[in-house]
Amino acid sequence: MTLFTKDGCIKCQRIKERFNLKKMGVKVEKITPEDYRVLAHLAWHELVDLVEQGKLPILVLDDGSHLEHEVPIRRFLKKYAKEVGPVEAA
Secondary structure, three states, X not given: OEEEEOOOOHHHHHHHHHEOHHHHOOEEEEOOOOOHHHHHHHHHOOOHHHHHOOOOOXXXXXXXXXXXXXXXXXXXHHHHHHHHOOOEXX
């Protein structure tokens, strides 16, 4: 799974603070105009329009589907954490 975030995104920061994403196997990619690798990854998942609309954070699941916005992502990660064991940040 990949969580797309950007600097200054309070919702993105709350997700990163609430969960131990590394332990959950979630890769965090920060979107910047200079990082063409991240921009290409977004384009590959056809998510550039969502980012332009400010719909962050975005979590891309292992099956290629995605979730956007903090609350749906938080709900998914809580459920996922129950499956993989205790991974919420202290």
